[in-house]
Amino acid sequence: MPKTILQPCAYCGTANVARTKGHVIQRSMRPTDKDPKIQWPVVPECEECRKIWQDAESLFRIVAVLASKEGNAAAEEQWFGSIKRSFDHASGPKWLAEMLSYLTPVEVDGRLHLQVHPAKVAKAMTVLRRTIRGLVHWHKLGTAIPDKRVFADVYRVPFAPEYHDRFTEVILDEDFCRYYYADLRADGEGYHSVWVIQFYRRGTFLGIVSALENGFPWDSEAGH
Numbered sequence: 001m002p003k004t005i006l007q008p009c010a011y012c013g014t015a016n017v018a019r020t021k022g023h024v025i026q027r028s029m030r031p032t033d034k035d036p037k038i039q040w041p042v043v044p045e046c047e048e049c050r051k052i053w054q055d056a057e058s059l060f061r062i063v064a065v066l067a068s069k070e071g072n073a074a075a076e077e078q079w080f081g082s083i084k085r086s087f088d089h090a091s092g093p094k095w096l097a098e099m100l101s102y103l104t105p106v107e108v109d110g111r112l113h114l115q116v117h118p119a120k121v122a123k124a125m126t127v128l129r130r131t132i133r134g135l136v137h138w139h140k141l142g143t144a145i146p147d148k149r150v151f152a153d154v155y156r157v158p159f160a161p162e163y164h165d166r167f168t169e170v171i172l173d174e175d176f177c178r179y180y181y182a183d184l185r186a187d188g189e190g191y192h193s194v195w196v197i198q199f200y201r202r203g204t205f206l207g208i209v210s211a212l213e214n215g216f217p218w219d220s221e222a223g224h
């Protein structure tokens, strides 16, 4: 049984219902032989919120591993270990078919490669937004941030160097997960915070949290 704790849910803010320990960085993605002293972010999470993404977590793990391309030991351990085994389960063929539907053939140096475009995998992006919402709570920048206030995508365009000193870096594990974040609440530009999360040294994702109740600062309808 999951350990029961008593604070309101970090994701929806509901009080007075059973809580479980919500692992912000999903446990199934972690390499097996990791330092037990690493302090993994954990937040209070209600059963209703847990249900939203429990199915999608396997999908996000696959997306993060595929986005990390080849050559990383931690990513390959996942691919050849537990992900491969997950395809053997009863729901395996369904997962595999779903994953294959996300692959796009791309020609690189005259050879055809299959690439996954994580941003097109809606369920995986739900998990990414959940991760960012959990980290907001974990770093005491706010709590119960609604899903609609988080924009998540692959990290495509690097931030300009002048922003770099605003970021705080957190390395949970060199080979598996590190992230950067900047608290933008004092800027008054409609942004709450920005996050860059990297898995397996390669697969890098961007999260932007809006400070607005409805929409994002770049949205013409924001605030109305």
Ligand SMILES: [Zn+2]
Binding pocket: 009, 010, 011, 012, 013, 014, 045, 046, 047, 048, 049, 050
């Ligand atoms: Zn909840």
